[in-house]
Structure formats: C-alpha cells, structure tokens
Amino acid sequence: MQIAVIGATGRTGVPFVEQARAAGHGVAAVVRSPEKRRLLPDDVRVVEGDARDRPVLDRLVDGADVVVDVSGPAGRGEPDLRQAIVTELLAAMDEAGVARLVLLTGAGVRLPGDDPAPVDRVVGWIMERATPELLADGRAAVALARGSDREVTVVRAPRLVDGGRGGTLRVAEVVGGGHGARLGRDDLARFLLGEAQRAEHVGGAPVVSW
Numbered sequence: 446m447q448i449a450v451i452g453a454t455g456r457t458g459v460p461f462v463e464q465a466r467a468a469g470h471g472v473a474a475v476v477r478s479p480e481k482r483r484l485l486p487d488d489v490r491v492v493e494g495d496a497r498d499r500p501v502l503d504r505l506v507d508g509a510d511v512v513v514d515v516s517g518p519a520g521r522g523e524p525d526l527r528q529a530i531v532t533e534l535l536a537a538m539d540e541a542g543v544a545r546l547v548l549l550t551g552a553g554v555r556l557p558g559d560d561p562a563p564v565d566r567v568v569g570w571i572m573e574r575a576t577p578e579l580l581a582d583g584r585a586a587v588a589l590a591r592g593s594d595r596e597v598t599v600v601r602a603p604r605l606v607d608g609g610r611g612g613t614l615r616v617a618e619v620v621g622g623g624h625g626a627r628l629g630r631d632d633l634a635r636f637l638l639g640e641a642q643r644a645e646h647v648g649g650a651p652v653v654s655w
C-alpha cells in the first residue's frame with residue numbers, strides 16, 4: 446500500500462512512518478526543512494515544501510492509496526493551519542482520485558453523538574480557554590473533511606505522550622464512550638496505521654486512548 450503522510454517529521458509522524466515502513470508500505474511525505482529529512486527512512490519519497498501549497502500536495506498524493514494527516518502547528522500564530530491544509534488536500538485528492546483520508550485531531554473536537562462525561566466537560570472547558578484557536582482550527586478541519594465526498598476517518602486523541610509502545614488501546618466511538626485521558630504516540634501510530642490499512646472506522650471519529 447502507498448501511504449502519503451502530512452506531518453511525517455512530527456512526534457506522531459516519525460513513529461507512524463517507521464511503523465508503516467516496517468509493515469512494508471511505501472511512504473511519501475511532505476518535509477518542510479531539509480535538515481528534518483534525516484528523521485525519516487532513506488526510502489521515503491520526500492516532497493519538499495509546505496502542505497498548504499496545492500502543487501506540493503499534488504506531488505504528495507500522486508499514486509497514494511490513503512493519506513494520513515498528522516500535522517499540527519509548531520506554536521501559536523498559525524490559527525488556520527489544519528483547515529488550510531485540509532482544504533488544499535481535499536482538492537488534490539479529488540483531482541488525483543485518492544479516496545481515503547485519516548485525519549488526526551484532539552478529543553476536544555466534539556461531534557454529534559458525543560456524550561461527554563463530567564471529566565470530558567472539564568477538559569473541554571479548559572481547552573476552550575487555553576487553546577481556543579487550536580480547537581477552532583481542529584473543528585474546522587474536521588468539518589471540511591467530513592463534509593467532503595472522500596472516505597474520511599477522523600481519529601481523536603487525548604493528551605499525547607512520547608513513546609509508550611505496547612499499551613492497551615481503548616477505542617471509543619464517541620467522546621464519553623469509555624476512553625482514557627492519555628495516549629503514547631507509538632501506540633497512536635499503531636492505531637493510525639491499522640486504520641490506514643483496514644479502513645474500519647470510515648465515516649467515524651473514534652477516540653483512541655490508553
């Protein structure tokens with residue numbers, strides 16, 4: 446399978462690409478800065494540039510079976526990063542005939558059908574005040590993706606910690622459906638790869654946690 450990755454040089458992207466290559470998949474990845482090329486295996490097809498640029502995305506998705514977007518802003522000051530990427534990405538996928546997208550976002554992005562427990566409401570309240578732009582951008586990106594005619598899986602994660610391979614994954618179909626408050630990025634990568642391979646949650650937005 447050919448997997449196109451946005452955010453491959455990030456803390457989730459690096460273990461994702463490593464696991465995808467170990468499973469024998471071909472990987473294409475957007476890389477913004479040449480020095481980050483070394484974070485990825487040599488046989489990854491690198492597309493240099495910014496993932497908000499349509500020509501970059503056209504090259505990225507060429508020949509892909511599925512796109513996995515695990516990008517995120519480096520800090521504040523990019524309040525529409527995810528929606529800008531998803532807007533161009535959906536157009537590029539449409540043009541290239543690539544049907545499937547796996548989009549990572551936070552569990553703070555709430556959707557119809559969610560039934561947040563009191564603890565989820567508190568976390569949501571805090572995030573709404575601490576990172577309103579991040580949340581709004583995530584919501585907008587998810588709405589764009591789910592409103593498209595692509596086959597979209599939104600994967601929602603709680604607080605991420607580096608590493609953490611081999612934990613027991615809990616997969617809840619909705620916020621409040623029996624998930625935890627943390628997840629290791631290695632295990633998140635494992636779930637993302639499984640979804641890229643098996644498309645078990647297309648149309649859904651599972652919350653994945655320990």
Ligand SMILES: NC(=O)c1ccc[n+]([C@@H]2O[C@H](COP(=O)([O-])OP(=O)(O)OC[C@H]3O[C@@H](n4cnc5c(N)ncnc54)[C@H](OP(=O)(O)O)[C@@H]3O)[C@@H](O)[C@H]2O)c1
Pocket residue numbers: 451452453454455456457458475476477478481494495496497515516517518519526549550551552602603604605606
């Ligand atoms: N942190 C959490 O606890 C948490 C919880 C739930 C969900 N999430 C979500 O999970 C996602 C990934 O998180 P993470 O911690 O793995 O992110 P990260 O380490 O910050 O990595 C972000 C990746 O996105 C890339 N990127 C950013 N802007 C780009 C652009 N314009 N063009 C191309 N690539 C671009 C970065 O490239 P460079 O390497 O060049 O900077 C990097 O590869 C985020 O969307 C975040 O909202 C995070």
